Amino acid sequence: MKRILLLIVIAGFFILRAQAQQVAVKTNALMWGLMSPNLGCELVTGERTSVELSVFGNYKPFGKDMKMIGVQPEYRYWFNGRPMTREYIGIAALGVSYDITWKGHVYNGDAAGIGLTMGYSLNIKKRFNIEFYGGFGAIYFRQKQYYAGDNFEDFESNSGKRANAYGYKLLPIKLGVSLSYIIK
Incomplete structure (x- = not known):
C-alpha cells in the first residue's frame, strides 16, 4: 500500500508541474465490462507529451469474492505532434491492492509494476475521443497465498503482515478502450 501512495505522490508532482493546455476526463470501457469502475484524467504537458492518471477498483464483480x-x-x-491525437508510446506504472478468492485459493496482497504502452486516439468530435491501447511490463507482487479453508492466521507471525508469496511476473500492464472527453 505504501508503494501505491508513493506512485500517487509522484504522479501528483508531475501534474502540479504541468502547464496544461488541454485536460481530458476518461474512462476505460473494457474495465467497466469487467465490473471495475474507473476514472482517469489526462493533462497535456508539452507539444508532444501528456500525463495520465487513472484510478480503478471493484468489489465482488459478477458475484465473485474479489x-x-x-x-x-x-x-x-x-x-x-499534437497530444491526444493519433498514435503514442508511453511508460505506465501500476499500483494495486487486492483480496481475491479464486478456485479455492486466497490471494491477498499488493502489486506494483512498470511497462511500455502503445496506443491510438481516434478523434470522433472536437471534444470526444476513443482510445485503443495496450502495454506490457514487469509486475512485482507480495501477497499472502493460501487455501480458502485454511486458517492462515494460525501459522503466521508479525500480526498478520507476513507474505508467503512474492516475485516478479511479465504481464499486460495496461489494456483498454477508453472514452475521453476533452474539457479545455
Whole structure:
C-alpha cells in the first residue's frame, strides 16, 4: 500500500508541474465490462507529451469474492505532434491492492509494476475521443497465498503482515478502450 501512495505522490508532482493546455476526463470501457469502475484524467504537458492518471477498483464483480483498488499513472509521447491525437508510446506504472478468492485459493496482497504502452486516439468530435491501447511490463507482487479453508492466521507471525508469496511476473500492464472527453 505504501508503494501505491508513493506512485500517487509522484504522479501528483508531475501534474502540479504541468502547464496544461488541454485536460481530458476518461474512462476505460473494457474495465467497466469487467465490473471495475474507473476514472482517469489526462493533462497535456508539452507539444508532444501528456500525463495520465487513472484510478480503478471493484468489489465482488459478477458475484465473485474479489476486492481490488489501484492506480495507473502514465507518461505519453505523441508522434503526431499534437497530444491526444493519433498514435503514442508511453511508460505506465501500476499500483494495486487486492483480496481475491479464486478456485479455492486466497490471494491477498499488493502489486506494483512498470511497462511500455502503445496506443491510438481516434478523434470522433472536437471534444470526444476513443482510445485503443495496450502495454506490457514487469509486475512485482507480495501477497499472502493460501487455501480458502485454511486458517492462515494460525501459522503466521508479525500480526498478520507476513507474505508467503512474492516475485516478479511479465504481464499486460495496461489494456483498454477508453472514452475521453476533452474539457479545455
